[in-house]
Amino acid sequence: MADKLKNLLLAVLLLIMASLLALTFFVSIQGSQGGNRLLQSREESESLVIPVTSSPAAQPEELALLGAQGLFLARDGETYDQLYRQVEPLWQEALGSATALEPLATDAYLTLLQAPGVLLQYHTAQPMYLLRAWSGSEHTAEELEVTGLALVGTQNEVLLLVTDRQGGRWQAQTAASYNELDSLCAAVDVSNGQLAGEHAVVPADQVLTWQAHSCAAVQTSAAEMTQRGELSQTLLSLFGMNAYLTKVYPTADDSLVYVEGHSTVSLTPQGDLTYSGEGMDLELTAAAGTARQAEICGKVYDRMSLLWEQAGAGGTLSLETMQFEGDRGVLRFGLHLEGTCLERGEGHWATVTVENGRITGINAALRQLETGDSLRLLPTRQAAATLKEGRGVVRVRLLEQEAGLFVPQVCFVTEE
């Protein structure tokens, strides 16, 4: 018996010794510089898991609250970000729980636009089924193209009001929290604008400010990745390329071309990236129809956001257009900086081609953004008063003046 106990004791002590040795080795690795690099490089190569988010791929260009003091339009970046963070869960809840849309007369729509309320306007019209998909709604068959949304509180309920591209109005009941909307709008203690009302040129629900405000110009330069002069292993893996098998070729204009099999990525010194190849599999689950298109949009947006982040490029991508022919789609993205849209002189900030569930082409302008001098802008109410003909909306945008310099301007935007 004593013999067996001693044998058992020896076995236990040997087991403890092995565990302590392993623990000592692991702790030493963590503590050492080389060990940290080893662990980090393992983490880098393993950590490129494309995050699956339910974030909307399009940011509203204008965001306003209707409170007891009047209308407040988020103008500067910090206010926009803060307000968007507060509003997003509420309008997701409203869109997700909204019943089927019913048509609404414009007069009735304008009557409903009372406090408490939230108004959102998009840069370009967004398919309603996409907005629904982003909020997890089951109503994904609506074919409207939406330019604006409003959440209004009435009789302790929250109504969703929708404006489509043709100017049609729609409404739906929602299960969103009236108390949440009311307390959000009650916090508005200052007013800086009004609705256009009767106007020959701009829509009646166009938000017009009556105060001049400052907006900074933006200078762009090549993204950090370009300045480093190479694509990292992590970035190459985003395109499904293996850094150890990829060949790199410099070109006459100092661009770099990475080639692996049938896939190529080219990167210019200015930060323009082009990918074409066999395709990055989006691993789609939806078979067909609007559900598949919504899934494509979400996954492409996630990958492009990751590319932007890994490349050190500035701004937030926002979906502008999405066109499908069969199983081939082209998605085009704009760029927003703290709620203000940056408009390039030539094309979009990113264009992605998707074929048979795979990304087969990317064109992206990867830039760092640096804010510069502030300019004082005319109140949009005054700007709108100068418009006598045409139909459109008044927006503040950053327009490209010379190569890389974006200057804020009050613009009149028409359908064309």
Place this chain on the structure above:
Amino acid sequence: MEWRKIRSWLIVMVLAVDLFLAGNLLLQGLAVRQNERQAAQDAVAVAQSRGIEISLEAVLRLPEEMTLWQAQRSDQLEGAAAQALLGTVRRESPGGGVAIYTGASGQMLFRRGGALELDGPWNGTAFDAATCVEVLENAGFALDEAQTLQTDGQVQLIQQYAGYPIFNSRLTCQNGEGRLQAEGRWMLTEEPVAAGASLSRAQLVLTLCDLLESRQTALREVQAGYCLLSEDGQSLTLEPVWAVDTADGRILISCISGETLNG
């Protein structure tokens, strides 16, 4: 006989090695803690050199590391709570993360981010913190760690997790005309799982220093806790935060990203 002698010597030697390794690990652990503490002291010194006063004692009282937790809303727990408070209920799920339980005696709504609203019957006994807690505990709310505040006919329950307050998770209960009305936010889920670790105290001190400098305000108090967040209708995240009280109000700094959570 010989094997017994060898075994005895082996036991002594292996025991000695085990004690040595255990001692070594303990010393390494202490060294890591000491380094972390030193880094926090250095960060406070950097803040002071920039004219920002941050109490070293207050920083060292904060936990060295906090965990990011994730959980999913539980239809089962929500349904059981509604049934316990309202009796037989009918469930509707209009979308957007909203679940509505309607019974003959009232209604209970659960929303994304742990938000909830209740309008149900009160059992007729005196309404105070103790009875309110008892009723909600019977409905499945974990209240053993919760802080309670009673003011002017209202009972406020502040949720805690792992000994730390969840700053935005509180229920306000009131009693009127034989009804129990509750509104607020509460994490009613199965046990959450760990999903990440926080930045070091030194990194957070430097972030805090930048924040105080940019806002030109002074620090009054800093407290560790959690913030209940959600990205969609079903998931919940308990994000560790530092609640920084300044002359201009309270700021919540994420211990995971260093970003300000409340503007």
